[in-house]
Amino acid sequence: MKVVITEWALQSYLNLKYRNVFTSDEYWDVIRPDVELLRDQFPHNPKFKNPGFWGPATDKSGSAITDGYKMKWHNIGPGRVQLRVTVAILQGRAFLCEAYVKDSDAKDKRECAKLKHRINRIAMGNYKYRGTI
Amino acid sequence: MTLPFQTTHEQIIRLAEIVTAMNRASLDLRFVAACSELARTDQGVFELMELWHDADSEGDRAETLADLQDLIDEAADLPSHPTEKPYVPFNGLDAVAATVMEQKKRLRELIDKHGGVTAVARKIGMPQPSLSRLLNSASMPRRTTLYRIANGLGVPESEVVGEWVQ
Numbered sequence: 082m083k084v085v086i087t088e089w090a091l092q093s094y095l096n097l098k099y100r101n102v103f104t105s106d107e108y109w110d111v112i113r114p115d116v117e118l119l120r121d122q123f124p125h126n127p128k129f130k131n132p133g134f135w136g137p138a139t140d141k142s143g144s145a146i147t148d149g150y151k152m153k154w155h156n157i158g159p160g161r162v163q164l165r166v167t168v169a170i171l172q173g174r175a176f177l178c179e180a181y182v183k184d185s186d187a188k189d190k191r192e193c194a195k196l197k198h199r200i201n202r203i204a205m206g207n208y209k210y211r212g213t214i
Numbered sequence: 215m216t217l218p219f220q221t222t223h224e225q226i227i228r229l230a231e232i233v234t235a236m237n238r239a240s241l242d243l244r245f246v247a248a249c250s251e252l253a254r255t256d257q258g259v260f261e262l263m264e265l266w267h268d269a270d271s272e273g274d275r276a277e278t279l280a281d282l283q284d285l286i287d288e289a290a291d292l293p294s295h296p297t298e299k300p301y302v303p304f305n306g307l308d309a310v311a312a313t314v315m316e317q318k319k320r321l322r323e324l325i326d327k328h329g330g331v332t333a334v335a336r337k338i339g340m341p342q343p344s345l346s347r348l349l350n351s352a353s354m355p356r357r358t359t360l361y362r363i364a365n366g367l368g369v370p371e372s373e374v375v376g377e378w379v380q
Contacts, residue, residue, distance in 0.1 A: 092353040099311035099352035187274040197219040198258030204218050207292040212301035
């Protein structure tokens with residue numbers, strides 16, 4: 082499956098990298114290989130059965146967002162933060178939507194609301210992207 | 215094609231209540247109207263507005279306003295079809311971020327000359343947390359946002375638009 086780097090994803094990576102949320106080593110050794118699993122081994126790799134790594138995104142009422150998912154990393158970077166990437170899977174492709182630090186439930190809910198909005202945009206073709214993986 | 219996450223009739227009714235609350239909170243009318251317009255069809259935007267309404271803290275409320283403004287600015291510059299922009303390799307992110315932050319430093323100086331973040335945000339009809347986020351984040355600013363700042367301050371485009379913009 083093709084993995085699309087959306088403009089939203091690039092902008093979020095840019096800010097997180099600048100803030101040293103994760104190191105370059107973590108990117109190459111952990112984050113990038115995990116994202117590449119979407120391209121090469123989704124949904125068969127056992128990691129996609131691990132709710133600590135992968136799961137449906139849920140909205141503020143707790144309902145799963147159709148086509149919306151979260152990839153999760155724990156204790157990442159010097160700050161040992163909870164890093165998340167929202168992912169939309171539709172039209173036979175995986176769209177990386179936004180990386181963020183989950184530092185509160187409120188932040189998580191906002192990101193999931195934005196994911197719904199972005200799934201709308203992707204479905205309508207109203208989006209920019211920065212290449213594919 | 216209909217939006218996958220279309221605002222329901224019940225949510226549109228609730229929207230009226232939230233818009234009234236935003237108005238009572240003295241948010242800029244242009245901002246409230248733009249939120250309302252987007253939320254009438256887009257459930258994600260509606261849910262952000264609801265999160266603003268139900269937020270437990272001023273910090274969460276401020277972050278939600280900045281998110282909403284971001285979606286409003288994005289809507290002003292939506293491509294009609296998927297548009298590929300140049301790839302930025304991971305190894306290039308640090309250099310891009312450094313340039314963006316240098317560009318934002320100059321923008322902050324300009325804003326300070328015009329009375330500071332709060333005054334300029336009010337002038338251009340943008341929530342103050344949104345302008346603060348724009349200045350502090352290493353993400354590329356949106357061209358539409360920069361135009362709004364240039365128009366509000368009466369300065370030429372060349373004073374606000376740098377090398378890297380969305």
